[in-house]
Amino acid sequence: MSPDDEYTAYVSGRLPWLRRVAYLLCQDWHRADDLVQSAITRLYVKWRRARAADDLDAYVRVILVRVFLAEQRGGWFSRVRVTHAPPAAPAAHENHDLALDLRRALTAVPPRQRATLVLRFHCDLSVEQTAQVLGCSTGTVKSQTARGLAALRAELGPSYSHVPYPHLTHTEER
Structure with missing residues (x-):
């Protein structure tokens, strides 16, 4: 299989x-698509080195997070505002209200803290x-x-203080 075919198969999957x-x-599907496009473009440029990585998913995740953080620092994010639309897919969570409130609250968390929370709790x-x-x-x-x-707890407020958040309160080292 050629390197281009390997790249295409990996990205497709x-x-x-x-x-x-x-x-x-980023909490926006259109912006997420832009971030992914930038990340996979950078991945293509570095594909020969990336495919030799011990953990290719980790390598790509680093690229994606760095693209996000660079965008936050750059001028594009401060000049362009995309309208908020409902998520394209329904929440795959038992408590849909909590999932939506968590996503909304996550937008209020500063970008570097948000990236940390996503890496720690979503990417595990x-x-x-x-x-x-x-x-x-x-x-x-x-x-x-x-x-x-x-910041998440403050944004969610006291109305969610009775809800257990095992996935949000986990801070010990693994």
């Missing part, structure tokens, strides 16, 4: 996963793995996680 991770980062990465993806120390990951969870 992982596209839904990439879209979900991108959506959790350890503190060390998250630090490697974000290019920071494990202490920074822990503090960003704590601050991000506090």
Whole structure:
């Protein structure tokens, strides 16, 4: 199989996963598609090195998160605002109201904290793995996680204080 065929097969198989991770980062399906497009373009340029990686998904996840964070710092995000539309797919969660409220609250969390929460709780990465993806120390990951969870709780307010969030309160190292 040629390198281009390998790349095409990988991207085709992982596209839904990439879209979900991108959506959790930016909370907009159209913007998520743009992030994924940028990430897979960068992946194509680095494909020969990437395909030799021990964990290709981890390699691509790093690219996607870095594209998201770079966009947050750059001028595009401050100049362009996309309209909010309902998610293209229904929430695959038992408590749909909680899932929608969590997504809405996640938009209020600063981008780096949001990226930390998505990597830790959606992608199920350890503190060390998250630090490697974000290019920071494990202490920074822990503090960003704590601050991000506090921001989520503050945004959700007291109406959700009785709901157990095992996936949001997990902060110990794995």
